[in-house]
Amino acid sequence: MDNNMDKLIMQAYATPPVRANIVNKGMISLYCDYSGCTDQNAHGVACCFVYNRTILVRAKNLNQHYDGGSDFGELQAIVFSLQILTEALIAHQMSTVPKFAVVFTDCHGITKILAKTIFHNPYYEEVRNEILASLSGLQAMFPEIQVRVTYISNHKKNNPLHKMAHNAARKSIGK
Template sequence: MDSTMDALTRQAYATPAVRANLVNSGMISLYCDYSGSEQHVHAVACTFVFNRSLRVQAKRLEYDYALGSDYGELQAVHFSLEWLARALTEEQLRPKPKSAVVFTDCHAIERLLTKAYFADARYAVVRDDIHAILERLGTLRPDMEIRIKHMHRHKTNNALHRMAHNAARNCIGK
C-alpha cells in the first residue's frame, strides 16, 4: 500500500462516520467515482469496503468523446455494481452481508436512474445495465438490500471516496 493510501486508511478510521462503514460486518460499502480529462481520457474507480477490509480498483473507459460527467458517474456506479456482483458470486464473504450501498457524489443519480428518455441513447444503455445488475442481484440475494445513494455531506473529508477519486485520476494519468 502506498503512503497516500496508508494515510487515507488512517484518516478513514479516525473519522467516526466513515469508520462506521469500515467496521460494519453486515454492510458492504462501495464508494465510486469518475474522472475525465480534456484529452477525452476517462476512468472509473471504486473502493470496496467490508468487515474491516478495503480494496480499490480502477478501470479506464473506452469511448471517443466526452459525454459529460453524469455519464461517467453512471459508468462508475455500473463498475461498482459489477464488482459487487462478482464478490457476491465468487467470494465467500463472511459474515454474510445484509446490505450493500453504492455511494456516489453524483447529485443527479436518482433522476438519472429513473429518467424515461435521454437525448443520447448511451445514457439509457448504462441505466438499463444498472437496473439489470440490480435485478440479477435481487434474484441471487433476495435477503440483501442494495441501494445507490448520493453522498451529500458524507463526501466531505471522506477518505474512502478520496481513494476511489485518486485511483480514477491515476488511471487516466492525472
C-alpha cells in the first residue's frame, strides 16, 4: 500500500460519516470512478470496496477505441463495481450477511440513464442493459441483499473512499 493510500485510509477513519460505512456490517459500499484521456485513447475504471473494516481497491484499464464521454465511462465503472460485488458475495460466505450494497457513482444522471428506454447512442443502451442485468442477477442470487446504484452527491466532497477509487482509475491510465 502506498503512502497516499495510507493517508486516505486514516482520513476515512477520522471522518465520522465515512467511518460509519467502513465499520458497517449491514452494508457493503462500493465507490466507483472513471478516468479517461481521449487524446491517448486511455480509459480506466476503479472501485473501492468497503465492508466490515475491509477496504479493497481494484482498477482496470478499458481497452476501448470508442470514447462515449464521461457518463459512458462512469457507467462502465458501475459495471466493474457490480462484477466485484458479485465476485465477493460468491467467494465469501459472510458470517454476517449485509442487508444492503450501495454502488456510489459520481454520474449525476444515473437515475435517468437507468430508467431511460430510448438512447441515441447504442453504447449507452448496451451498458445500461448490462447494469440492469447485473442488478437482476444479484437479486436472484442474493435475495436477502438490496443492491442499488446511487449518485454520490454531497457524500463525494472530501470523501477519501471515493478519492481512492478516483486515484486508482487515474493510475490505471498512467495519470
